[in-house]
Amino acid sequence: EAQVTQNPRYLITVTGKKLTVTCSQNMNHEYMSWYRQDPGLGLRQIYYSMNVEVTDKGDVPEGYKVSRKEKRNFPLILESPSPNQTSLYFCASSSPGNTIYFGEGSWLTVV
């Protein structure tokens, strides 16, 4: 079954404590992206990757890092989380010109 799997699904953390949200896809997709979803703002792209070792900033990259060492994985790293990074995060993958598949989402609260 085609899947984008992200973990954890729910996390409460404290300001400044580094955390990583993992993302894995089983469809051999070249493209992977991270989005955050906030009320009234829709889905905003944080970072994207067009292939292994190729990443680029999206619309709201500040405070985030990513890496793409393997085709299937695209972790999102918050080096020093702050309360304004409290949000619902989605990982997504696709191949060029085709449907984008989203993960189930990760609810992150930074206190």
Next chain:
Amino acid sequence: GENVEQHPSTLSVQEGDSAVIKCTYSDSASNYFPWYKQELGKGPQLIIDIRSNVGEKKDQRIAVTLNKTAKHFSLHITETQPEDSAVYFCAASTYSSASKIIFGSGTRLSIRP
């Protein structure tokens, strides 16, 4: 910069009636327009998409229309049912660059019994 505007932000319709959600985009190079449905607690899922060489596409109760000249596209749901209640997102991109896609702000559709 590139922008996609979506209206309305909330929509309530009687079961069995039709629902229409409208989007406009700013980048004239956009040529791929997907629509996503997001149910509570889940990630967005593609429900229908249209490419710029087509003016209309239909899939059972769902249809999408595209007006490239006016840079707007719309989602039409006919004979609405309770399971249509969800948040709907439109989006625009150049389909050769699916990694760079701009989403609308979403429409929360509620179906009244």
